Amino acid sequence: xxxxxxxxxxxxxxxxxxxxxxxxxxxxxxxxxxxxxxxxxxxxxxxxxxxxxxxxxxxxxxxxxxxxxxxxxxxxxxxxxxxxxxxxxxxxxxxxxxxxxxxxxxxxxxxxxxxxxxxxxxxxxxxxxxxxxxxxxxxxxxxxxxxxxxxxxxxxxxxxxxxxxxxxxxxxxxxxxxxxxxxxxxxxxxxxxxxxxxxxxxxxxxxxxxxxxxxxxxxxxxxxxxxxxxxxxxxxxxxxxxxxx
Amino acid sequence: xxxxxxxxxxxxxxxxxxxxxxxxxxxxxxxxxxxxxxxxxxxxxxxxxxxxxxxxxxxxxxxxxxxxxxxxxxxxxxxxxxxxxxxxxxxxxxxxxxxxxxxxxxxxxxxxxxxxxxxxxxxxxxxxxxxxxxxxxxxxxxxxxxxxxxxxxxxxxxxxxxxxxxxxxxxxxxxxxxxxxxxxxxxxxxxxxxxxxxxxxxxxxxxxxxxxxxxxxxxxxxxxxxxxxxxxxxxxxxxxxxxxxxxxxxxxxxxxxxxxxxxxxxxxxxxxxxxxxxxxxxxxxxxxxxxxxxxxxxxxxxxxxxxxxxxxxxxxxxxxxxxxxxxxxxxxxxxxxxxxxxxxxxxxxxxxxxxxxxxxxxxxxxxxxxxxxxxxxxxxxxxxxxxxxxxxxxxxxxxxxxxxxxxxxxxxxxxxxxxxxxxxxxxxxxxxxxxxxxxxxxxxxxxxxxxxxxxxxxxxxxxxxxxxxxx
Numbered sequence: 001x002x003x004x005x006x007x008x009x010x011x012x013x014x015x016x017x018x019x020x021x022x023x024x025x026x027x028x029x030x031x032x033x034x035x036x037x038x039x040x041x042x043x044x045x046x047x048x049x050x051x052x053x054x055x056x057x058x059x060x061x062x063x064x065x066x067x068x069x070x071x072x073x074x075x076x077x078x079x080x081x082x083x084x085x086x087x088x089x090x091x092x093x094x095x096x097x098x099x100x101x102x103x104x105x106x107x108x109x110x111x112x113x114x115x116x117x118x119x120x121x122x123x124x125x126x127x128x129x130x131x132x133x134x135x136x137x138x139x140x141x142x143x144x145x146x147x148x149x150x151x152x153x154x155x156x157x158x159x160x161x162x163x164x165x166x167x168x169x170x171x172x173x174x175x176x177x178x179x180x181x182x183x184x185x186x187x188x189x190x191x192x193x194x195x196x197x198x199x200x201x202x203x204x205x206x207x208x209x210x211x212x213x214x215x216x217x218x219x220x221x222x223x224x225x226x227x228x229x230x231x232x233x234x235x236x237x238x239x240x241x242x243x244x245x
Numbered sequence: 246x247x248x249x250x251x252x253x254x255x256x257x258x259x260x261x262x263x264x265x266x267x268x269x270x271x272x273x274x275x276x277x278x279x280x281x282x283x284x285x286x287x288x289x290x291x292x293x294x295x296x297x298x299x300x301x302x303x304x305x306x307x308x309x310x311x312x313x314x315x316x317x318x319x320x321x322x323x324x325x326x327x328x329x330x331x332x333x334x335x336x337x338x339x340x341x342x343x344x345x346x347x348x349x350x351x352x353x354x355x356x357x358x359x360x361x362x363x364x365x366x367x368x369x370x371x372x373x374x375x376x377x378x379x380x381x382x383x384x385x386x387x388x389x390x391x392x393x394x395x396x397x398x399x400x401x402x403x404x405x406x407x408x409x410x411x412x413x414x415x416x417x418x419x420x421x422x423x424x425x426x427x428x429x430x431x432x433x434x435x436x437x438x439x440x441x442x443x444x445x446x447x448x449x450x451x452x453x454x455x456x457x458x459x460x461x462x463x464x465x466x467x468x469x470x471x472x473x474x475x476x477x478x479x480x481x482x483x484x485x486x487x488x489x490x491x492x493x494x495x496x497x498x499x500x501x502x503x504x505x506x507x508x509x510x511x512x513x514x515x516x517x518x519x520x521x522x523x524x525x526x527x528x529x530x531x532x533x534x535x536x537x538x539x540x541x542x543x544x545x546x547x548x549x550x551x552x553x554x555x556x557x558x559x560x561x562x563x564x565x566x567x568x569x570x571x572x573x574x575x576x577x578x579x580x581x582x583x584x585x586x587x588x589x590x591x592x593x594x595x596x597x598x599x600x601x602x603x604x605x606x607x608x609x610x611x612x613x614x615x616x617x618x619x620x621x622x623x624x625x626x627x628x629x630x631x632x633x634x635x636x637x638x639x640x641x642x643x644x645x646x647x648x649x650x651x652x653x654x655x656x657x658x659x660x661x662x663x664x665x666x667x668x669x670x671x672x673x674x675x676x677x678x679x680x681x682x683x684x685x686x687x688x689x690x691x692x693x694x695x696x697x698x699x700x701x702x703x704x705x706x707x708x709x710x711x712x713x714x715x716x
Contacts, residue, residue: 004716007707007712009703009704009707011662013703014672014702014703014704015672015675015676015698015699015702015703016696016697016698016699017696017699018699018701018702018703018706019699021703021706021707022703022706022707022710025707025710025712026710035712036712036713036714036715036716037703037704037707037708037712037713037714038714038715039665039669039704039708039714040665040714041665042661042662042663042665042668043662043668045659045662047658048655048658048659049625050606050625050628051628051632051655052625052628052629052630052631052632052633053629053632053652053655053659054629055659056655056656056658056659057659059659059660059662059663060659060662060663062663063662063663063664063665067665070715070716072716091622139605139606139607139608139609142608143607143608143609143611143612144608170609171565171607171609172565172605172607172609174565174605175605176604176605176606176607177605177606178602179602179603179604179605179606180689181688181689182602183251183254183566183602183603184688184689184691184692185251185254185255185258186254186258186566186569186570186603187605188691188692188693189258189569190565190566190569190605191692191693192692193569215696216693218694218696219689219690219693219694219695219696220692220693222693222694223692223693223694
């Protein structure tokens with residue numbers, strides 16, 4: 001078991017959901033891991049990469065390689081950003097002077113729920129009341145990293161959590177980064193169907209390991225009214241297992 | 246600015262009935278495919294095989310095509326080469342004129358759609374008679390296919406019944422499926438009589454033997470290729486495969502991925518015209534090989550994977566975008582994920598580049614592709630090519646979607662994110678000024694609330710909570 005890890009907070013969490021980032025880091029710390037948060041980290045570069053601006057993405061990618069120099073795991077509370085670091089950095093930086101550095105870095109990147117279950121095998125003591133929780137897995141967690149099962153695995157360690165899976169769980173929520181901006185109509189149609197399926201489960205809370213999906217689904221729920229409380233899985237677990245606010 | 250494509254998308258999303266029909270049909274195809282591959286290991290082995298076979302086809306395309314031409318010629322099939330759809334149309338016309346045909350029976354062929362053959366023949370006074378039930382339905386409705394293997398999938402039973410009532414007033418009214426198929430059969434059988442020319446597509450063409458493989462479920466395709474004296478087959482050049490022993494894995498991948506069938510009702514292996522002493526079959530068989538940009542697509546080592554496609558449509562059946570829009574919203578011959586990588590390459594990024602943006606890159610397509618085309622990766626590549634202003638790209642229209650303002654913004658963004666101090670100053674500023682965040686951020690807030698900027702960013706919160714910066 002590694003005793004030290006880097007934490008890559010992601011730009012979305014940095015600016016919009018810092019509580020999630022802090023909760024994830026505290027979970028790791030409580031499991032006995034020393035957590036380093038490099039102040040030099042910014043964004044994984046995925047927005048530019050998926051918009052076709054590869055030179056710009058490369059520039060940002062190099063800055064992240066600089067920010068995480070030591071040979072310790074890089075834990076990421078997002079499968080989408082982890083996928084960018086792990087799968088796409090080696091492609092993006094292939095045939096450049098940074099190719100070897102990108103490969104080595106990619107080998108160290110681990111998605112948070114995967115790390116908590118597979119590597120740390122954390123034990124969780126559920127302090128909360130019985131609750132029904134719906135799980136939404138991001139497409140990156142399913143199809144790019146293959147870590148979707150870790151979310152459920154983790155939540156099953158909470159004794160009083162009743163897990164439900166919405167209909168068409170395998171289908172994308174419609175976020176897709178720049179997709180939500182460039183094709184807002186289809187994105188909204190996908191989010192509408194997804195929120196309906198989630199609402200139908202009657203769950204009190206919706207959790208995911210990706211803040212992008214949660215921002216999309218939470219924003220859609222907030223507009224249509226009703227629906228579950230939206231929480232990143234790290235924040236949900238931290239709140240259920242700790243005594244502080 | 247709202248593009249034509251986005252207007253079409255908006256309109257498609259508003260057509261509740263079509264959306265319901267498509268979703269229902271796609272759900273059916275998805276579950277049939279799942280049931281057809283009960284053994285995941287076998288499925289993945291087959292997909293490896295499919296990828297390898299089709300990869301060989303693309304890699305060895307020029308020599309395989311020459312071998313195919315030699316084998317076909319040996320079998321008595323006359324081979325023609327067409328650079329463009331227009332060239333292919335001309336070839337069909339010349340062959341028909343030479344045979345004195347005034348009408349053409351058609352089996353289902355997407356390449357003929359790519360050529361715009363029906364429209365072309367109409368202007369030449371030659372009637373194209375679609376015999377595939379789905380194609381017949383949309384021909385009656387004056388529409389284009391909305392799906393590559395199920396062209397009328399957007400229509401429900403009541404709509405088809407109404408079309409039949411309108412176009413076949415002398416026939417007894419048909420409401421039930423069995424009645425409607427029986428009606429179509431009666432009507433079609435009459436049309437087959439006396440026809441002198443038939444046209445079909447090709448699923449695979451075997452280079453070593455000169456065999457054209459063709460799958461279908463209705464039998465009308467086989468009538469098109471056997472009943473008239475003249476059979477014209479049209480195929481995209483990429484459909485060639487090296488050997489006959491490569492057909493079985495590809496066939497089972499195709500039918501299971503497409504409709505969940507272990508094998509189609511009809512599997513045709515056409516290896517030449519009627520031979521002396523034979524009782525039936527066409528007296529002349531022509532094969533038209535259409536390029537239409539495929540040779541150019543092949544030049545790119547990554548994007549050439551597009552040409553592995555065997556047109557099973559599993560990608561669109563599983564696509565969250567296609568299942569909500571249907572094929573017509575794309576306004577192209579090939580819709581859905583395969584269309585979104587193929588059409589921009591055939592017609593250029595200037596004209597069709599937006600298709601590559603109509604994807605959340607969820608990966609559902611690549612997960613089911615029987616020949617493992619990495620569609621999301623190719624979409625990402627096409628997005629890059631669309632704004633790639635460098636001169637050495639073989640992709641048609643590369644750089645055409647680059648806007649100076651947008652490129653400038655991305656440069657500024659990259660500069661900020663590559664300089665942590667500047668990035669931190671910016672996030673500090675944004676959190677300090679969070680009260681000024683607008684409540685409306687279009688188009689996000691058209692259908693959603695916008696998330697609020699936190700009062701303190703994670704960088705500072707982490708530091709305050711005692712998380713160190715370095716080892």
